Amino acid sequence: MKSMEDYINLEQTIYQNILQNRNDILQEITQLSATELASYESIVIFATGSSSNAAFAAQPYIASKLQIPVYIEEPSFAANYMMHLNQKTLYLAISQGGHSYSTIHIVEEIEKHGGTVFTLTSDLESPISKKAKHVIGMGMGVEEMPYVTAGYSATILILDLLALELSRQMKRLHTEDYEKELDEMSKIARFLPEVIAKAEQWIEGLKEEFLTADRMIFVGYGSTYGVAREGETKITETVRISAFGKELEEYMHGPYIGLAKTDRIFFIEPHGKLEERAEKLKQFLAGHVETVYTIYADKVEERQARDLMLGVQTSEYLASLFTTIPVHLLSYKVSQWKGINLEISAYPEFDRITGSKI
Template sequence: MKNMDYYIRSEQSVYENIIRSRKDLLQKVIQMEKVDYQAIVIFATGSSSNAAFAAQLYMSDKLAIPVYVEEPSTAGNYMLHLNKNTLYIAISQGGHSYSTIHLVKEIERQGGIVFTLTSDLTSPIAKASTRAIDLGMGIEEMPYVTLGYSATILMLNLMALELALLQGKIPEAAYQSEIAELKKINAHLSQVIEKSAAWVDEHTQELMEAERVFFIGYGAAYGVAREGETKVTETIRITSFGKELEEYMHGPYIGLSERDYIIFLEPQGLLEDRAEKLKQFLQGHVKKIRTIYADAGGENADDLLLGMRTAELLTPLFMTIPIHLLSFEISKKKGINLEVSAFPEFDKITKSKI
């Protein structure tokens, strides 16, 4: 039976396939007219939204334009004001999200350009879109997605690179350098998985006892923090929050408890010193503070050092692995069956999926 662990350990082979097949997967992007878009808006919800936030800053950096992430329901019902100089992207991994399908139909009806990312080209959203793009990962047979989240980040990054090359914003040499870096990251994924699995195993007991978890990240790691909130809430079913560093420092810290379990997601980028200051404060009030470092660093034996030296904005491609693994392992230890829907009547009543 395929489970979350299976899909986490499939990421390396899927990444390899996506990178190798990128020109075919993104053919509709590559063949589009050379339009100098001034902004990108990504519509997504759930883990797809988390992935969009994880890719947002890399895309903006490579294209030198603002990239926004919006909820499809809010946009579709309240503020869908299309702009011909804006490129739209809709994400629905399974392809059945009601709000995203509705939005794609409305953008198409109004004549907007929207690319739809999905893992199922036979799904309702693919049928509703004239520019559907296969995520290149197959269909993930689990409601608690891990592989799809990661594949979405990679595809968005590659989409930005292809657009940047098409628009002349980066030269061929820079494009090839970025592809080489993606291949390097992929080559080390198995090591990241093993380090993460060992860390989760060592910290199983304290994770089992956690009542409330905070994931704190900055920059591209904000998307990782959001995914931490989503997965821990879905799988372990305890209170969990994913906060941007500065956001946490502007109010939520006041409600902290010494029993909180706080995980810093450290991509070792522009705001690392700022994050260290927050840790110094929290150490006087909270017993369990752990940090997941992209590379090396820190003096706390309880921290996880993933040993991947790469650009800050690429770290979401691997930094979520320990979070997905802990979600799977701790839910299993708690006897939570993730292969059975917790509330089978939910979609029937709410019509959130088509």
């Protein structure tokens, strides 16, 4: 079985394949008429776990390109309490592995009520692929490792590309801007090996601090809010310590009061609209916790010794395509230093008892 690290190192190839084959991958949805696309006034994405985190990471880009609101909903809550379909809403469902009970259930409920939902999955032979009417393959193989890394990143890229393709089809984006966006995504793909190398060096250099952490808190905004959420998910799953992923302003409205001096706090900085706001929070935290780290998408003139600069100059909306790499590597390396075998389920009876996976 490939490790999390193996899949992280495959991301450049996966990105390049998706970019090259984007027309085939997105054909199921881009074949909708311009008139039908123009009728949609909002998008609702159903996802849970890392799929949900990826959706949040792509949300600002989708909204900016299509110029309509984008909402991310928990499938179980929506199916049981919010089943009020709107013909002017475009529905998407994401299940990378294709076995999530709640996502399968929401797809079935939408279709039973006469709605249309497009389902994104990496496994075209999975239960969700067999039940859904409209399936979008992710253009990559099935990720063997249950703690997904490449699949999470591929989901962001596909959602970004979906927004890009639809915006062009709806004539909300000029051809020249369309090509520029594609070039940016291709540039990011080329930078991935360098991003991985910088992240590995950073993690190894701070090994003792990361290894002795009792709690990690990830803070992001814009597209990196999804990265912060993924930090919470992956650290909890793999390192098995307390972890939280918060949107910048959300963290500033209460959670900061629960600070402990030994907290490890990570800012995921895309150099966007709220950068100054994040700097003010860091100034406050510096007087109350021992370690604050910033993962910068690009370079900065002044940085702290514990910070990581990835050196990729791009739009804040695209920063989530690569800023999760240090977070994924961190979760993998610390789990291995602690001797946690990620190939063996921590609780093998869980799915059997709860039925969360089909």
